[in-house]
Amino acid sequence: MSGRPKPLPVLGDELSRTYWEAAAEGRLLLQRCRACGAYQHYPRGHCVRCFAPDPEWVEAAGSGRLHTFSIVQRTSDPSFEDDVPYAFGIVELDEGPRLAVNVVDTPLEELACDLPVSIVFTPAAGGIALPNATRKEAG
Amino acid sequence: MGLSGQVAIVGAYESPRRKAPGMHPFELQAECVRGALEDAGLSLADVDGFCTAAGFPGEGGAWMDTCEVAEWLGIHPAFLDGTDTGGAAPLSQAGHAAAAIATGLADVVVVSYAACSYSGAADFDTPPPGWGPYGYEAPYGLTTVAAYALAAQRHMHELGTTPEQLALVAVQCRANAAANPDARYRDPLTVEDVLASPVIASPLHRLDCCVVTDSGGAIVLTGPSRAASCRKRPVWLLGFGEAAGQVQMSQMWPYTETVARVSGPRALAMAGVTLDDLDCAQIYDSFTITVLLTLESLGFCERGEGGAFVESGALAPAGSLPINTDGGGLSSNHPGRRGIFTLIEGVRQLRGESPGVQLADPKLVLCHGTGGSLSATATVILGI
DSSP, rough: OOSSSHHHHHHHSHHHHHHHHHHEEEEEEEEEEETTEESSSSSSBTTTTOOOOOEEEEEEEEEEEEEEEEOOOOOOOGGGGGOOSEEEEEEEEEOEEEEEEOSSSOOGGGGGTEEEEEEEEEOOOOOOEEEEEOOOOOO | OOTTTTTTEEEEEEEOOOOOTTOOHHHHHHHHHHHHHHHTTGGGGOOOEEOOOOOTTTTTSSSSSHHHHOOOTOOOSSSEOOOOOOHHHHHHHHHHHHHHTTTTSSSSEEEEEEEEEETTOOOOSSSOSSSGGGGTTGTOOOHHHHHHHHHHHHHHHHOOHHHHHHHHHHHHHHHHHHOTTHHHSSSOHHHHHHSSSOOOETTGGGGBBOOOEEEEEEEEEEEEHHHHOOOOSSEEEEEEEEEOSSSSSGGGGGGTOTTTHHHHHHHHHHHOGGGOOOEEEEEEBBBBBHHHHHHHHHHSTTTHHHHHHHHHHTSSSTTSOOBBBTTTTHOOOOOSSSSHHHHHHHHHHHHHSSSOOOOOOOOEEEEEEEEETTTTTEEEEEEE
């Protein structure tokens, strides 16, 4: 391992605490607007579509498609140097919002845009669990 | 509503340095401010407005970076702007300076930029610490190159763009750099060379990426009465537009466009000109994909036709839209916020002073910046 720890979320406010505590339990939370019904990620105290306050928390189905991705071969961040090559991706969840992930437990050569994926949770330091994506099993 | 005849760029200077070991970036800024003022025939005492952004890695600033650089220069400007639209910041600041001059808020404004990203081994991949939005992406190891690669990957998938088409952008910039004695790289480059260079973040290769330098530049803006007595013929700032997109990549949509679709039309409308009127464009080229997305988003070609547009030879000096005549960031100079050099090369083209490929008597230039992770854009129209 490199000398520097990886960046982790800071649970410094109620919104991020709610999100990451659920993730640690294996649940991916989205928000849904009480006024217009739009789903969103990342969490805020308002709807970014209509600015109505206090969207409700809802649990995502945990399914989507890999909208786009990149296989990282070089980084100047020492905390990720030992991980290359790894896949950074953007998942378009079935509910609509897009989520940043690493694509894990999937051969890198099988990655493709629109690949169906499931959300899984990868343990990190400090009790954090990171929502990630893995290739959806056929059937 | 236009700016025609109200604001001129009267001084421009690009540091010839590409490596400046042992030099603080603020001292590089001082070199650039001195050079731009000498070009204008003005002195530091004439300056009452100052714009810079210097808070990124390699730029030397910490907190209140615009004030920090003003202090280093030893000035107390009454108009300041440190708008941070990433690499587009110098264009944003030039636009804001123009508005300040047109409304009488300032008389002589310097827009300056410098960084020692090469010698400082600036780390552009580690996200800033702290809580909030970065917390949802920082744990995943997104690099700057990978952020742009996300757009390239989707563009290839959805619209059929090829690695060869992207490589042609780098090849053209290198060809332009051959004539520029200050360019970081001047040796001929082929599509095969680009494709054979190591993949940094798929699908982008090393030679799809800009150079990393220590350097800087500055411009001086003023109104028409003072411009008339400056050393060189004024270059008029005719139009300006800017736009914010997203910072976190999960918030981008679609991944195949930039907010140049907003900033470009606004700048053209203010200038009262159309894309067909332009003689050349200085387009921010952090990566080859940046140029392709920008050409489509500005409307030089339809979405998905950027690859064919590049293949047509349009970007060559003899083509319909010569770009990056100094070699661009892909081959000449890219310390960080390259937007300043798009303005400087625009000015040099209109004066007939390009160090790279000088076009025959251009009258109208589009300068365009893209900052962050395809996060924000700014467009400036210059004319003579």
